[in-house]
Amino acid sequence: METATAPKCDQCNAVMVRDTRPRTWTYKGRSVTVDQPGWCCPQDVQHPPVLDGPDIAATEAAFLGLLAEVDGLLAPAEVGRIRRRLGLSQRQAGRLLGGGPMALHKYEKDEVAVVRSVAVLLRLLDQHPELLREIPERGDRAA
Numbered sequence: 519m520e521t522a523t524a525p526k527c528d529q530c531n532a533v534m535v536r537d538t539r540p541r542t543w544t545y546k547g548r549s550v551t552v553d554q555p556g557w558c559c560p561q562d563v564q565h566p567p568v569l570d571g572p573d574i575a576a577t578e579a580a581f582l583g584l585l586a587e588v589d590g591l592l593a594p595a596e597v598g599r600i601r602r603r604l605g606l607s608q609r610q611a612g613r614l615l616g617g618g619p620m621a622l623h624k625y626e627k628d629e630v631a632v633v634r635s636v637a638v639l640l641r642l643l644d645q646h647p648e649l650l651r652e653i654p655e656r657g658d659r660a661a
Contacts, residue, residue: 525568527559535560539567543581546588552580579628592637598626600644614653615639 524533534557541554554577556567567573579594586593592600601611601622608622615621615636624630632640643650 525557527561527565529565530559530561532559532561534558534568537567539563541567541577543584545584548584548588550580550584552577582628582631585631589634590637591634592625592632592640594626594628594632597622597632597640600640601626604643604647604650606650614650614655 524535526532527534536555537558538553538555539558540551542549542551554567554569554573556569556573558567559565583593585591601608604611606614608626609619612619612621612623617633617636621636625632625636
């Protein structure tokens with residue numbers, strides 16, 4: 519990477535380099551540590567890295583996983599497992615359960631945390647898949 523585009527450390531003015539450093543997030547007393555890519559100070563590993571969009575995206579799944587675990591929501595793999603068990607495509611599930619046609623895709627790809635109401639509904643349908651037929655299609659509701 520060209521040093522002309524590399525930021526300088528705001529603490530020691532050294533030209534930063536691309537690297538990964540351990541980063542710990544704590545949420546409601548629970549923690550997760552991940553290898554965070556970013557612009558890092560070569561002089562002092564204790565200086566926090568400077569992050570751009572791809573750096574944040576690289577570790578967002580771990581953070582969302584921590585939120586899901588602590589708040590009792592569903593992990594992305596669990597959302598996908600339940601959806602497949604119900605025989606639904608991502609689009610069908612988004613239309614039936616709410617959130618729009620891309621909602622389940624975003625949940626399963628760890629792009630956004632699962633909404634609590636969807637997590638509750640998916641858990642219920644996982645235990646009682648026969649209830650799926652009770653959910654009206656959009657546009658099928660009585661006025």
